[in-house]
Amino acid sequence: MIGLDNSILFTALPTLTEELHAGETQQLWIINAYPLVLAGLLLGTGTLGDKIGHRRMFTTGLVIFGVASLAAAFSPTPAFLIGARAVLGLGAAVMMPATLALIRLTFTNEQERNTAIGIWGSVAVVGAAAGPVVGGALLEMWWWGSVFLINVPIVVIALIATALLAPPNMPNPTKHWDFSSSVYALIALAGLTLTIKEIANPNRSWVLVAAAFFACIIGGFLFVRRQNKLEEPLLTFDIFRNRLFIGGVIAASGAMFIMAGLEMITAQKLQLADDFSPFHAGVIVAVAAIAALPTSALGGANLHRIGFIPLISGGFLLSTLGTVLAMWSAHADSVAVLITGLIFLGAGAGATMSVSSIAIIGSVPMHRSGMAAGVEEVSYEFGTLLSVAFVGSLTPALYLSNLPANLKHMGTEALHGGLGHADASTAYASAYGTTVGCVAVFAFIFTLATLWCFRGNPKSGGNGGADE
Template structure:
């Protein structure tokens, strides 16, 4: 194993910049000290922030609706534009970080994210907020690949790196689960803009500490920035993600098919371009490593299952069982703690068990969480949902830690940014698809089974027939017998949809477990 460190000219502040060039993933030398662990703590700030930001908005939507009076389409774009831009740019930003410096891009992203968060907090119109959410996706794409790829260079020792990645993964999944709790607290005490404004002090702290504790790293032999490849990656990701969300929400249409075709054509052109370039923006040959490909797909399907679960459990807790947003978040808090514990516990466990056993076993435990939903769907209680979430979190906490470790360890260190970007793209795609596909199926089953009372005006009938939240709002305007009938029908239709989506999720998670078992072996996964 060779590890070299090159001193380059100082930055504007006069501090030397160290470029790490680590040639193999395995070493017993160069164990990290206190400075590296402090750097990890600093890097957790943007991880937690971006993860919380991905889920906190949903709890602010009612207040935003009252304040900015957006149309239904604008409300959807407020939610969708952030993951669309984020997913579309992660690969490009990961490659850019490899070339220009991972810490440098992290700091640029932090400045931009903080500034735009402040603008979003005081948005005077729906259009302003949509534009701000798009900009947050742009700068958020700079933050995430940089954190994981920096860990790859900070922690050279394999066992220490596994622990660092376990903490990173726990922060990511924990941040997503913290979103409802943070959002519930802020919205019960402050105005909706506080959900955005919370980013500013966190990122100011990052900007102060990162230059001190986080060393710079980059690809020692970078190629030129490939603008054409960046454009092709955007033309691949954005149309495909938007088409999937559109099909899940509105059904198959000519426009959605056109977007799918556009995305696939751009994607194939992107792959051909990468294969012919001496220094590709994304080394697609990484996917020839079965361990790398299997870990990425296992990541995507695990997050798919987790986010799909959160989509319906949040609605059931609030709209069926009557808990507040903050109370709902607290019910799910044990699952968050289990995620963190499981992610840390598998670090010593994987020394005696192979990665494929840990990842596949974790996914099987997660499938058991959805099976529990199937058996209690007729009358799920808060305790039952909390226990099911704990099972799901236990498995995903273990699987995500090791799959992320396999992703960054199965590639050369100078490709860490690209590999990290692919891992993050899989995470974001899993989050988008979990909501779009499972949420879309749940909505379709609900719409097919709910019975809307006769005599409602068109707007009220549409609202009650599309979502459980709409039915709850409409029922509040009806006399008691009609309101009770509508709520009973809506809740029964919603629970039927939950059964259907839970069954699909079980199949998907079991498929992910089988995939992990078949692919996570050999040197790429075991080293």
């Protein structure tokens, strides 16, 4: 459910935009409000779970998520929907660290725990990848609010299952929780996101760019200073000296950067430029989810046999090939080439994410496992956040620059029919191809970076050479 809400708007956004009359900036914030709040609060909520108990955190987050889903479904304005999406991010941030913590409490055997984390990762991958097709299917039958309303029955089922199956709540009242650190992290992430968005905006305001960048620097500075003063900091930066840990962070954030970005712009390109229905666009994008399922489910269970490099670096190489094929599909105007690219992308991302969590959590001392879990979850959401900000800003900017002069005043309206639709579609397809090409470059950089981090091909997060 948490993964699904990251991507379910990729197919629903054009319909939602038309119904609520949302502007381009509002569209990006409707998508980004959720991962922004989620990523900004994850470190702090993980520590709070240690204090009051992870089972209680999980059920609290479920209730917040359910209420926010109801509010989002019946939002009367774009601003109200952005606020509801932010509260959804709060609910997800409260429950997400608890999911991994409850797995750690349940599985004490390392191989069983690795398999369980692999399944946990595969569910997240499939949830994120299935979002576009679920959103498209719902829009075929109901109104746009149904993409949020679907969360409510899932919340109810999860609450019942938690009451019946979850381990008992085990709070630690002596554990310190620091709210200020989460606020500073949120300020830094919001400033970074707004900086990226505004730089890519063709009508950018340099005053806003400067203000956002200043907020990012100040938030980051206050966060670091706060950690240095705490006896139990949310984050100690010495853990980043461990190359397996760094490799896991690159794998988690990089895989989500590639997957989320390509899914979002592909779903929108199929609808806006190629005139696919939301459902048909979602079905095509869902190919990535189908391809991700076997590689993500099998990765954790077989890590001890084949090691990190074939799964993580090999996964990024597959993703690179997938993005190159998606870029080519825009120039060749071939859905078959696009689907082939999505298969490679999904298989690669699934393999990468299946063991990135093991690299992060298994490479730190046990007393820092909660801190590592927080970083792991932030990595996933931060990758999504940056991806949506990057591709969601670059694609419209390139599209506007490619439009014929007589259509520039219409902007994206030229894609909604009329005499200029053909030229606008060509301009959007060209922008899509260029943006996907940039994502392919990043995917190849991630391949090389993880080859270095996992040199020697360790087969466990506890590899003795991890601190080199």
